[in-house]
Amino acid sequence: MMTEGSAGAARQQRPRVRRAVKKAFDQIRSGIDAAVGSFNEVVDRVNEHRWLLGPAGLWWIKQNLDTTRRAMATVLDQVDHALEHQVPVLSLINVSFRWVNDVKTPVSELSFTATEPRSDNIAKWSGDAAIAYNAKATKQKAAIDESVLKAEFISQWLFKIARSNVGYAVELAKIVTGLAGKLAQAATEATTVFDIPWAISTLAKSVGDLVTAGLNTLLTVGQRLMDALGNIRDIATQVDDYSKLPEGQWPQAGHD
Numbered sequence: 001m002m003t004e005g006s007a008g009a010a011r012q013q014r015p016r017v018r019r020a021v022k023k024a025f026d027q028i029r030s031g032i033d034a035a036v037g038s039f040n041e042v043v044d045r046v047n048e049h050r051w052l053l054g055p056a057g058l059w060w061i062k063q064n065l066d067t068t069r070r071a072m073a074t075v076l077d078q079v080d081h082a083l084e085h086q087v088p089v090l091s092l093i094n095v096s097f098r099w100v101n102d103v104k105t106p107v108s109e110l111s112f113t114a115t116e117p118r119s120d121n122i123a124k125w126s127g128d129a130a131i132a133y134n135a136k137a138t139k140q141k142a143a144i145d146e147s148v149l150k151a152e153f154i155s156q157w158l159f160k161i162a163r164s165n166v167g168y169a170v171e172l173a174k175i176v177t178g179l180a181g182k183l184a185q186a187a188t189e190a191t192t193v194f195d196i197p198w199a200i201s202t203l204a205k206s207v208g209d210l211v212t213a214g215l216n217t218l219l220t221v222g223q224r225l226m227d228a229l230g231n232i233r234d235i236a237t238q239v240d241d242y243s244k245l246p247e248g249q250w251p252q253a254g255h256d
Contacts, residue, residue, distance in 0.1 A: 001182065004006075012239065017093050017162075017163075017166065018093060019190050020166055020170070021086070021089060021090060021093070021166055021169065023173075024166065024169040024170045024172070024173045025082070025083065025086050025173075026167060027173040027176065027177055028079055028082065028169065028172060028173050029083075029178050031173065031176035031177045031179065031180045032075075032079055032175060032176055032180075034180040034183075034184065035072065035176065035179045035180040035183050036072075036186045038180065038183035038186065038187040039068065039069070039072065039183050041187040042065070042106050042183065042186050042187050042190055042200065042203070043065065043201075045187070045190045045191070046058075046061055046065070046190075046196060046200070049192075049193045049196060052193045053193060053196070053197075060197065061196065061197060061200050064200045064201050064203070065204070067207075067208060068183075068204050068207050068208075069205040071179075071207045071208055071210075072179065072207070072209040074215070075111055075172075075175060075179060075211055075214075076178060076213055078172055078175075078215075078218065079172065079176065082168065082169055082172055084171065085165065085170075087166040089162055089166065089169070092159075092161055092165070093159070093162045094160035096155050096156075096158035096159040096162060097155070097159075099152075099154050099155035100151070100152070100155045102150055103147075103151040104130060104146065104148055104151035104155065107144060107147050107148055107151065108144075108148045110144050111141060111144045111145055111148070114198055122228065130156050152183035164221065167221045168218060168221045168222060171214070171217050171218055171221055172214075172218065174214070175214035175215075175217075175218075178210050178244060179207060179210060179211070180201060180216070182207050182210060183203065183207070185203075186199045186200065186202070186203035188200075190245070
């Protein structure tokens with residue numbers, strides 16, 4: 001049975017999770033804007049000095065810029081996918097907490113009252129009437145408690161999926177922020193015809209390493225998400241378990 005304190009903790013957790021989602025996606029958006037801006041700045045620096053760099057130098061620089069561009073494109077693909085799913089993730093979080101606040105909590109409050117006599121006269125019953133009443137009350141309490149467990153299970157399952165999505169967004173935000181930092185550093189260092197080749201070469205390698213490591217992390221987080229989604233069989237098991245809800249119906253208190 002959910003206590004008032006645990007219900008309050010659940011209500012307080014939802015805005016924290018939503019803030020974490022918003023922060024991650026805000027960082028992704030701002031990081032991509034900064035990364036693209038810095039990359040264009042580096043390209044502008046190359047174009048400003050292209051007549052001093054010569055054909056061979058320009059070819060070598062172009063190869064490194066293309067490597068950087070491909071790495072950025074890989075990250076952008078992940079960003080587009082994440083941004084498309086921002087609203088569904090928030091919906092999952094909301095629905096998960098609604099299963100707690102709108103289903104589990106009010107239903108759990110019925111658990112005690114199900115076996116508590118509504119009047120002193122019922123408490124005085126004896127014989128067949130008392131046996132029949134207690135049997136019905138016991139079945140109803142079992143159904144209530146089972147419904148509470150099912151609501152908690154579904155809430156946890158939905159929240160696990162949402163949390164995996166949030167983890168994915170947070171890790172992606174780290175990649176984007178790191179990418180923006182590397183590009184900003186290159187834009188700062190590529191100031192002269194002598195610095196440009198070195199800065200771009202360093203950029204290509206550092207961005208490549210960053211994106212490779214980041215994507216490996218995303219694969220791990222993504223696998224956790226797939227594992228959570230793969231447990232949909234557990235939801236079906238919960239929904240199809242009628243051991244306390246005969247034929248999927250609520251046990252009646254009246255006479256058969």
